[in-house]
Amino acid sequence: MAVTINTLREYKQKGEAFSALTSYDATFAQVVSEAGVDVILIGDSLGMVLQGHDSTLPVTMEQMIYHTSCVARGNKGSLIMADMPFMSYGTVTDALDNAAELMRAGAHMVKLEGTDWMKDTIEALSERGVPVCAHLGLTPQFVNKLGGYKVQGRDEKAAEAMIEHACELEAAGADIILLECVPAPLAARITQAVKAPVIGIGAGSDTDGQVLVLHDMLGVTTGRKPRFVKNFLADTGSIPEAITAYAKAVKERSFPAEEHTFKA
Ligand SMILES: Nc1nc(=O)c2c([nH]1)NC[C@@H]1CN(c3ccc(C(=O)N[C@@H](CCC(=O)O)C(=O)O)cc3)CN21
Numbered sequence: 001m002a003v004t005i006n007t008l009r010e011y012k013q014k015g016e017a018f019s020a021l022t023s024y025d026a027t028f029a030q031v032v033s034e035a036g037v038d039v040i041l042i043g044d045s046l047g048m049v050l051q052g053h054d055s056t057l058p059v060t061m062e063q064m065i066y067h068t069s070c071v072a073r074g075n076k077g078s079l080i081m082a083d084m085p086f087m088s089y090g091t092v093t094d095a096l097d098n099a100a101e102l103m104r105a106g107a108h109m110v111k112l113e114g115t116d117w118m119k120d121t122i123e124a125l126s127e128r129g130v131p132v133c134a135h136l137g138l139t140p141q142f143v144n145k146l147g148g149y150k151v152q153g154r155d156e157k158a159a160e161a162m163i164e165h166a167c168e169l170e171a172a173g174a175d176i177i178l179l180e181c182v183p184a185p186l187a188a189r190i191t192q193a194v195k196a197p198v199i200g201i202g203a204g205s206d207t208d209g210q211v212l213v214l215h216d217m218l219g220v221t222t223g224r225k226p227r228f229v230k231n232f233l234a235d236t237g238s239i240p241e242a243i244t245a246y247a248k249a250v251k252e253r254s255f256p257a258e259e260h261t262f263k264a
């Protein structure tokens with residue numbers, strides 16, 4: 001049975017964790033979906049892991065459409081989420097036009113990075129039939145404003161603001177919240193505060209789901225690895241087995257462990 005946003009809502013209600021992983025092409029999309037990973041993300045991280053840039057900012061709509069169409073052809077029943085790239089949702093009109101392109105390419109929903117300024121955008125998309133994931137915390141498209149890839153929401157004022165933003169974006173129509181690089185206790189508070197399923201990366205084990213970049217969990221990413229990354233290929237014999245082990249570890253909540261988590 002194909003995974004839908006309702007499937008993810010049911011998981012949250014039952015307290016069953018679900019898994020997500022990036023894919024950028026048809027072959028990996030098929031392997032990832034056949035391994036039982038619930039959500040495939042066409043992440044704008046492709047700008048870093050496929051293209052070799054040091055940020056996600058150079059990624060274009062044309063590239064996201066191309067990779068989304070490749071993933072859609074390989075997918076065997078996972079929910080397909082596509083990142084809207086930098087400045088493709090700067091205005092509500094741009095967001096509608098560009099989200100439509102990603103949905104035509106085969107996405108089932110889109111992901112946008114931002115806070116309360118996205119309320120109108122999310123409302124417009126939601127009203128017109130586009131499910132939205134709101135990405136909060138470390139939002140890589142804001143790296144030049146954030147001053148680096150750093151944990152977000154560490155002080156109480158920033159934590160309160162993030163909780164409020166999550167609630168406001170859910171009220172505007174966001175179907176899923178994604179939290180990146182936030183202290184585990186804050187991620188737990190947000191997961192309780194919203195009805196929408198919450199997916200975490202570097203957000204501890206109390207979110208409803210987990211996501212990783214495919215290249216990171218296969219151990220092929222070059223350079224410094226973030227704390228939240230685990231190499232699942234190291235203890236398995238093949239890429240399909242590594243991906244299956246990841247999906248299982250997320251379901252069992254054995255990943256993320258303490259060493260992958262920011263405590264405060
Ligand atoms: N390969 C890859 N994996 C990712 O998870 C990822 C990308 N690319 N590209 C887009 C963003 C950038 N991401 C990053 C990149 C670096 C850190 C990092 O080095 N974090 C430090 C935390 C520093 C602090 O304590 O504030 C760490 O130790 O994990 C985190 C997220 C996550 N996303």
Ligand SMILES: CC(C)C(=O)C(=O)O
Binds near residue numbers: 042180
């Ligand atoms: C790291 C995940 C959440 C992402 O946005 C991406 O892969 O682009």
Ligand SMILES: [Mg+2]
Binds near residue numbers: 044
């Ligand atoms: Mg992204």
